[in-house]
Amino acid sequence: MKKLVYYSLHEATEREKVGCWPQLEPPRRYWKVANNYDKVLDFRKFPEEVPNLDNFTLKNIAKRTDVLSAEMPGVGGNVGMFVNEKFKTLIGNFALKDCRFYDCKLLAPFDENFKKRKEPEVFQFYYLNLIHKTDLVDFKQSVFEDLKTSQMVTVENEEQRDPFLRPRKLCLKEAPDLFCAPYDINILVSEQLKTAIEAAGITGVWFDDRIVCEFYTNE
Secondary structure, eight states: OEEEOEEEEEEOOOHHHHSSSSOEEOOOTTSSSOOOHHHHOOSSSOOSSOOOOTTOEEOTTOOOOSEEOBOOTTTOSSSEEEEOHHHHHHHTTSOBOSEEEEEEEEEEEEOTTSOEEEEEEEEEEEEEEEOOOSTTBOGGGOEEEETTTOOEEOOSSGGGOOTTEEEEEEEESSOOSEEEOTTSSOEEEEHHHHHHHHHTTOOSEEEEOOOSSEEEEOO
C-alpha cells in the first residue's frame, strides 16, 4: 500500500490576515428571496434544493481574502466555505471528491479604507459545499482503535463499525486531492494541492499537518 500525505485546510483567523473573524455576517431576513441555507445544507448529503447563499455581508473591518470565513447560524462551519474564482479555478485542476460549488453574491458596504459606500458593492463568490461520506474507505484494509480496550481491530463495512471505534489507518479506494475526512469535520488536501495553493498565494487559509489517522491507497 502507498502512504498518502494530507493536510487539514482551515479558514484563517489572525486579525492581521483577515481583519476580523468571521469575516462575513449572515444576511438580514428581509430579502425578497429567503435564504434557505440553514434548512437545506447538511454534512451527510447534498441538498435537493439549491441553497440561496446570497447577501452575506463583509464586515466593515474584514479583509476580502480569497477564502472568507462566515457566521452561519443553524449550519456551522463543517459543510463548506466561501471561495472566490481564483480558488475555484485552482482546485478545479485537481481531483475533488464529494463537493459542489454554488454561486452566491456577497455584499461589501465599506470600501478598502473602511468608509461606508452609498450603496453596497455586490461581488461574486462561490460556496464550496462538502459532505462526509465513508464509501471512499476500503474497510477490510483499514484499522480502527477500540477506545474501550485500546485494541486495534478491522471491520467489514461501516455498518459493523461500533461508535467506540476510531480510525487509525484508513485505506482509500482512490486518492482525491480534496475531500472531507470521513470521521471528523476536517477538509483534507493533498500535498500537491497544498503546494499549489501556497504557490498561488491564496489568502484566508492555513494548513495543519496534525491528522488523527494515517491514510493509504492501493492505487
